Amino acid sequence: MTDFPTPSTHVRHVEVAIAGAGFGGLCMAIKLQEAGITDYVILEKGNEMGGTWRDNHYPGAACDVQSHMYSYSFATSAKWTKRYAPWNEIQQYILDVTRQYNVRPNVRFNQEVVSAVFNDGTGRWTVKTAGGETYICRHWILASGPLHVPAKPHIKGLDQFQGKVMHSAEWDHHYELTGKRVASIGTGGSAIQYVPEIAPQVKQLHVFQRTAAWVIPRDERRYSAFSKWLFETLPVTRTLHRWRCYWTNESRVWPIFNPKLARVGEFFLKQFIAYQVKDPVLRQKLTPDYTLGCKRILISNKWFPTFNRENVELVTDDIREFTPTGIVTKDGKERALDCVILGTGFVVDPRIYMKQFELRGLNGHTIQEDWKVSPTAYLGITASNYPNMFQLVGPHTGLGHNSIIFMIEAQADYIVNCIKLVKAKDADYIDVKPEAMTRFLGEVTQALKGTVWSSGCRSWYQTAEGINFAIWPKSTWRYWMETRKVKEADYRFVKCAGRLAGVSQTGGVGTAPMGAQAMARVAQR
Structure with missing residues (x-):
């Protein structure tokens, strides 16, 4: 475990740096701990855990996914009072899980990340915060989520x-x-x-x-005292109830x-x-x-x-x-x-809310340039030319029918497997191949055809240009199947200069990005 120096020490070295302490960041931290990776830090711009559930406490705020499904499979709870939990119960759940897994010592609050730059020679990311702190890390994980920047309309007067x-x-x-x-x-x-x-x-x-x-009826029933007793006494009933919710949603x-x-x-x-x-x-x-x-x-x-x-x-x-x-x-x-x-929602397109954010990968690549046409990532997790960088709830992984927590768990497990592979291969970094990204984007684009998401309306699932970048257009169990194992052939495992003769500081051959024109061709298929 990294012993964090006092704030006067500006540069700190960690194995993994995570941006965001909401459901995604917390899940990622727990999965790392379970894998024996305890040298990590969570950088959170707010002053508490919770993300969107910390910030959204307006009257009537509640989840639109069943309580037992809107929670981690490894940390089910018997405390839910209603079928659909209000915001304060969800926030308390996050705080309870944080305490249960002792994650808080690894969190740095009031530290909004403003810059992340990859060093080709060392295979490390330099992550800087608005609070003046700098972290040098091998692995860099974006877990800020898409619902954290309020969208405010520009109306005259x-x-x-x-x-x-x-x-x-x-x-x-x-x-x-x-x-x-x-x-x-x-x-x-x-x-x-x-x-x-x-x-x-x-x-x-x-x-x-x-x-x-389109507004559908809401099941407002409260859990009976007997149901809560059963959930508390027989944890297996929580799991069975969760799976019933899952398959109901999946239908x-x-x-x-x-x-x-x-x-x-x-x-x-x-x-x-x-x-x-x-x-x-x-x-x-x-x-x-x-x-x-x-x-x-x-x-x-x-x-x-x-x-x-x-x-x-x-x-x-x-x-x-x-x-x-x-x-x-x-x-x-x-x-x-x-x-x-x-009540105008959030800025969901990362190209907008990351406009002033410096995110620089191999060979000077910037996310603003590489996402000029539309945000995209392989499995919504990795992007070519951004080695050892991973995303939770990234492009193409949003849902319109089930719990995003299910997707987060699948992604966190996948990221842990990538990190393990880097170590097992004695590499400095892992970088997804451009052709794998192109293939994946083509599959997603094809899967969107014929669905209601391609029926002509405009939504926050799309860019201003009309490209649907947010939605996973298949069943969630299909996503789980695709992320259970890392397809090593879709990645490059690279040792930095000085460790392996013949490999340049820029990571060798095969680092060309999937450029804006290529993305546009795939999006128009």
């Missing part, structure tokens, strides 16, 4: 509005909403949770909707693969909307015009009934501008406001 403005991920619980005139901008996963909660408190609530969302992938089945689901959901929304005009505005599953499917029993309230208005006209006292829509109508809540 917003900075001139004199009332309260807050993003859902930066909720100010000291601000009193009772009796206030409030505007909620956005109708995504956060808004459908907090809007029903604040509607009874406020004087008037204007919900600004750009695109209607939802078939309508995604077959838009005809999705249309059957649309028929029943339209009946659900008609049952819950009384006004036919309002009902039409709340009914999506795109294929079920093309955008993220949301779950709520409270969303649609909220619009039956007299103090709630659904606004579908575009916003023209803010004034110091309210919002003016394009029809010229002004609505006076005390508070604006931005």
Whole structure:
């Protein structure tokens, strides 16, 4: 275990550096420990573990995956009170697991990573933080996740509005909403949770909707005392319940693969909307015009009934501008406001939130240049010309039907196997071959064809240019099968100069990137 020096010592050497202390970073740390790799550090920009569950504590915040599935398979819990856990239970679970596996001593809080540069000669990464610390590491793991940078709209006059403005991920619980005139901008996963909660408190609530969302009913049942006793007394029942949740979720992938089945689901959901929304005009505005599953499917029993309230208005006209006292829509109508809540989600495209982040690999390659067309990575984990760098929840590994924790565990196991291989082969680094990346991207692109994700709508799964970079377009068990073993033929194992005659400091031959033009050709197949 590395004994961390005092903050005055600026350079520290570790075997593994991890960026992010959310579900991904914590899982990675535990898997490393289980493999006997204890010389690691987690660099976390916040002041506590938890990531998105530390930051998102707005009213009604909860998970849209079942509690027993939204947890690690190796650390199941009997403490869940509901089928779908609220944010505070998930955050407490993360803290409990952190304590159970004694991970906290390896975490450096308030250390946002601002630079990571690979040294061709030594095979090491130099990782720097905004707090002035520098880490030299052999292996570098990005576990920051895609939901940590709030997306804030650029609307004329917003900075001139004199009332309260807050993003859902930066909720100010000291601000009193009772009796206030409030505007909620956005109708995504956060808004459908907090809007029903604040509607009874406020004087008037204007919900600004750009695109209607498909919303399915939510199982709000609490676990009975007997169920919790059973989960606590017989841990195997937790595992069995988890697997039932897994296969229930996995069955939802078939309508995604077959838009005809999705249309059957649309028929029943339209009946659900008609049952819950009384006004036919309002009902039409709340009914999506795109294929079920093309955008993220949301779950709520409270969303649609909220619009039956007299103090709630659904606004579908575009916003023209803010004034110091309210919002003016394009029809010229002004609505006076005390508070604006931005339910506008997160910046998911890493090319945007990593714009100022220096990430430099072999031969001067930068992630900004190599991802010019679209973010991409082999299995969503490794990228050519970025040796010993690994990603959790990277490109092509997001889900629309099951738990991302399942994917994280598969990725963490795969990364540990890569690290073991580097040591077993007495190499300095492992680097995925460009042709392996090209092949994988082609497979993903082909698999997306014919799915609901390719049915024409725009979503946060895509780049601004319309390339779907976020979604894994197959079943999760297929991903688990593909990551169980490292295909050594898809990688180069390299010793740095001075250790092996004939190998240059740039890593020898075969280091050409999959350039922007090649990526574009594959994406257009």
